[in-house]
Amino acid sequence: MKGHLARLGDAEQQEYNAHEAAHTRAQERDPLKLGDRPVPVRLHIIDTMRAVEAALTACADGIAHQDRLRQAALARADLADPRRWRHTGRQAPDSPETCRTPAAAPSSCA
Template sequence: MNHTTAAAQLQQVARLWPDLTDALGTPTTGPGFGLGLRGYLATLDQHDAEQAEYDRWQAAALRALERSPDQLGTRPIPISLRVHDTMRTVEAALLETCDQIAAASQRAPMPPAPASWPTKDRIRRNRLAAADARDPQRWHLTGVRPGVIWTALWLSARADGARWPGRPLDEGQQHHVARVAAEALRRIEATLDLAEQRRELTSAHPCQCGGTIEVYGGAGAQPVARCKRCGAIWHEGGVVAA
């Protein structure tokens, strides 16, 4: 993967982040194809140990979020913990990568002029030092952390070789940014059900003929299930071919 691809992926992360934020407050519930491919697979694959553990964790967390109905005040809105988990993971990965790059490659701000300098030279130097410290491309390792959109765009600029108060990324840093960018976008697209997916169901969900059922869809396509033995096909309305 080249640096141009990584930069574009990070820009897509920034574009999709508002959609992920909107999805945080609208958890999906109920069975069936209407959940999209990811939700449908999660519903069918009830015997998968990882999903079962996630469901238990989600139920416990949602119970903790809820307040007793006889209490006064506004009850908190339940959130999608799957979306929340994706947001936390992506944010942590992006921030850590930016911190690592800044710690390794960003130069220190220009120091102010010594008091012994002539007044005119000291004023000019201090003006340049203040501007250097305020450079919008300077990454700050302390203080308030920037939002994910800004973080993704900052990292995209570094991958694209844009000017900043630091050295260009070396080959190792470029590879690391490329891996982080690809994984962040993959997680977001999977959570929003934007990525095309294909998966065979476990043996707990065979076709009536005993064949293995394959489910595919996503990326805007309607989820479809197909038996690999007899060829029966299902979609949200039921069996559509046999």
């Protein structure tokens, strides 16, 4: 019985010590206290993330540049060759095709 009571006392003392240690750690890490604190992130992971982000951004910039060049070349080809022009389905009110149709002719065709 004495041994059991002694173990209970030891368990309570250990629990008290654990709570006191946790409280002390919380007080040491209080953000209101001034001083140096350990960095909560792994810096080598942050460095790797930044390097990967920079590489992906450079790759995307290169792809976008090539696409802009391709679009500019197509636009120049469209301007140079009327056969490449696409009909959008819209007609200007003063176009000859609109003025030929009497029902759709605007007053500016007269």
